Amino acid sequence: MEDSDAASPQPETPDPDPTSLQEAMQDPVNVWLGPVGPLLRKLHSLTASGHSLPDGISADEIDLLRDGLKKLCAPLQDMSEDEVDASVMARWWMKIVRELYYDTEDHLDEVVGAGAHLNFSEFLARVKDAGKRREGFQWSTIKPADGDRREAGVSCLTSPELPVPICGRSSTVGVAEPPKKLVDLLALDDDDKQTLKVISISGFAGVGKTTVARTLYHKHAGKFQCRAFVTVSRNPDTRGFLASMLSQLKAQRPHGFPDVPDLIDAISKHLQGKRYFIVIDDLWLASIWNIISRAFPRGDYCSRIISTTQIDDVALACCSYDSGYIYMMEPLNDHESRKLFFGRVFGSEDGCPTDILEVSYMIIRKCGGLPLAIVDIASLLACESSIVLEKWKHVHDSLPSTSEGMKDFLNLICNSLPHLIYSSLPPRLRTCLLYLSMYPQGCVIKKDELVKLWVAEGFLSVVGGRDTQDIAEGYFAELVSRGMVQVVDTSNNGEVFSCTVHQTALDYIRHKSMEKNFVITVDYFQSTVHFLTKFAGCRSSLEG
Numbered sequence: 001m002e003d004s005d006a007a008s009p010q011p012e013t014p015d016p017d018p019t020s021l022q023e024a025m026q027d028p029v030n031v032w033l034g035p036v037g038p039l040l041r042k043l044h045s046l047t048a049s050g051h052s053l054p055d056g057i058s059a060d061e062i063d064l065l066r067d068g069l070k071k072l073c074a075p076l077q078d079m080s081e082d083e084v085d086a087s088v089m090a091r092w093w094m095k096i097v098r099e100l101y102y103d104t105e106d107h108l109d110e111v112v113g114a115g116a117h118l119n120f121s122e123f124l125a126r127v128k129d130a131g132k133r134r135e136g137f138q139w140s141t142i143k144p145a146d147g148d149r150r151e152a153g154v155s156c157l158t159s160p161e162l163p164v165p166i167c168g169r170s171s172t173v174g175v176a177e178p179p180k181k182l183v184d185l186l187a188l189d190d191d192d193k194q195t196l197k198v199i200s201i202s203g204f205a206g207v208g209k210t211t212v213a214r215t216l217y218h219k220h221a222g223k224f225q226c227r228a229f230v231t232v233s234r235n236p237d238t239r240g241f242l243a244s245m246l247s248q249l250k251a252q253r254p255h256g257f258p259d260v261p262d263l264i265d266a267i268s269k270h271l272q273g274k275r276y277f278i279v280i281d282d283l284w285l286a287s288i289w290n291i292i293s294r295a296f297p298r299g300d301y302c303s304r305i306i307s308t309t310q311i312d313d314v315a316l317a318c319c320s321y322d323s324g325y326i327y328m329m330e331p332l333n334d335h336e337s338r339k340l341f342f343g344r345v346f347g348s349e350d351g352c353p354t355d356i357l358e359v360s361y362m363i364i365r366k367c368g369g370l371p372l373a374i375v376d377i378a379s380l381l382a383c384e385s386s387i388v389l390e391k392w393k394h395v396h397d398s399l400p401s402t403s404e405g406m407k408d409f410l411n412l413i414c415n416s417l418p419h420l421i422y423s424s425l426p427p428r429l430r431t432c433l434l435y436l437s438m439y440p441q442g443c444v445i446k447k448d449e450l451v452k453l454w455v456a457e458g459f460l461s462v463v464g465g466r467d468t469q470d471i472a473e474g475y476f477a478e479l480v481s482r483g484m485v486q487v488v489d490t491s492n493n494g495e496v497f498s499c500t501v502h503q504t505a506l507d508y509i510r511h512k513s514m515e516k517n518f519v520i521t522v523d524y525f526q527s528t529v530h531f532l533t534k535f536a537g538c539r540s541s542l543e544g
Contacts, residue, residue, distance in 0.1 A: 029458040031431045031516045034098040036073050038458050039105045040066055057111070061120045068127035069104065072097050072134075093133055095517065100126050178212050178219075182327045186304055188220050194300040200315035201308045203329030205504065206372030206414045209308040212329070213279050214488070216306065224303070226250070226276035231442025232283045233503065238291060239263065240440070245278070245295075246270075260291065267295040275301040282442060282503065283309045286317035293318075331369025338364055340371065344378035359392045366399040366413070372502065373413045376483035380421055383481055395420065418508035421482055431459050432475050433484055436501050437513040444488050444498050451476055484509075 029035045043066040047059045104123055185199050201209045221227035228248035230241045242263040246253060251270035254262045283289060307318045319325035341364050342349040352360055367373040377395060384391060398420050400412040432454050439445055451472035460471050479485040484505050489497040513519035
């Protein structure tokens with residue numbers, strides 16, 4: 001007896017009707033469908049504008065190619081990225097289609113811009129081949145996403161005219177205000193402590209080291225003649241962060257292409273006879289400290305250096321092996337954790353509905369007292385359009401259990417957060433987020449420049465009468481409220497000037513970007529470089 005599934009004919013995808021074509025042309029560039037919207041708009045404009053077509057191209061050929069490309073994406077428009085990713089065959093086929101869209105767009109640009117010849121028969125053959133490959137598996141086995149699941153519950157983006165919700169209404173308890181013991185160690189206001197003092201903040205990832213260091217920097221750096229905040233990271237570009245330090249210190253840059261000794265010498269000469277405050281964030285190697293510490297004169301001018309690290313030996317090296325100058329950051333206690341969590345979601349614990357109070361406590365316990373985990377999870381839940389008990393239980397079940405050792409557990413928590421948050425984002429926000437993998441770790445990104453790049457790349461939906469800059473600003477605010485982007489500098493009225501991406505989030509989005517052939521990161525400081533066999537439509541990011 002024949003298998004009923006094998007015998008059943010594949011349903012034909014209907015030819016694109018004018019309404020569905022118009023809808024498809026409104027799609028922005030995204031990591032999910034690639035440039036399908038802009039590509040269909042370009043093809044449509046060639047025949048609709050009335051101007052003469054390039055030699056050898058007919059309107060019928062353009063319409064045939066456009067309709068074929070639209071037909072390929074038809075079964076995907078009602079599905080989410082996660083649902084297609086769950087099917088190996090669908091994921092493989094989607095990659096073929098996405099590369100076809102990118103290749104067609106690239107060649108079309110060459111035809112229009114440089115008068116190159118476009119081989120329509122080649123691209124029509126690829127469209128036909130992709131259609132045949134699609135018949136190799138059943139779309140009916142992949143459950144289409146409903147509207148709420150496709151947009152991941154982000155109400156502010158399903159209706160572009162609505163303002164972005166302000167998620168997170170309280171400051172970061174236990175982190176925003178530096179502990180008194182740490183302030184006392186720095187002795188910032190003690191003129192009797194004239195010599196250079198180096199303090200190291202040590203602790204697990206996500207415990208708040210960088211937040212505390214940045215708060216101290218913003219609060220006190222203005223009292224010093226010279227100041228700088230640099231991030232080192234696990235794969236350090238020593239020359240890069242020394243050059244950044246030199247620039248922030250407003251020192252004269254050596255001529256030509258200075259190497260590490262030249263930069264150290266320039267920094268040291270500039271700091272001679274001056275009072276300086278420098279933060280060295282995310283230091284992983286004592287050997288790196290031994291190199292850069294040569295740039296810091298030890299004159300009697302009450303200068304201060306703060307380092308942050310997860311490695312005890314590195315903290316000791318920074319403090320000349322005097323543990324008295326190490327401040328250990330500890331996770332928040334239960335009271336502080338509850339105050340932070342409920343403050344972000346409801347304003348206070350009193351505002352929490354009774355039916356989700358117990359699962360809230362369970363989520364808080366699973367966060368292990370990590371401010372990063374608490375803030376990110378709370379922000380995720382605060383941005384939901386409605387409070388659904390099952391959703392909160394799903395978040396709880398998605399977090400790792402405490403069966404591992406404390407350090408391993410906290411690392412698991414930090415590493416699981418980006419996937420949980422990414423999965424809750426709609427396609428438009430996912431694309432904007434993955435674009436951040438272009439930037440090096442620890443890079444301070446100017447918000448205005450970033451949103452302009454999003455607009456230029458075509459990541460925004462075409463909305464009549466709405467300023468694209470305003471839409472991009474809304475996307476940025478949503479990523480901040482979700483916890484995937486961290487604010488660095490703001491104005492007095494709260495306007496964001498710059499941001500950065502936490503190490504664990506950056507690691508995740510780089511992995512996702514490469515998985516989707518969206519961004520390729522080339523790290524010249526790695527001993528092994530892996531190249532993808534093809535990266536059609538990819539952007540490239542250079543590390544180092």
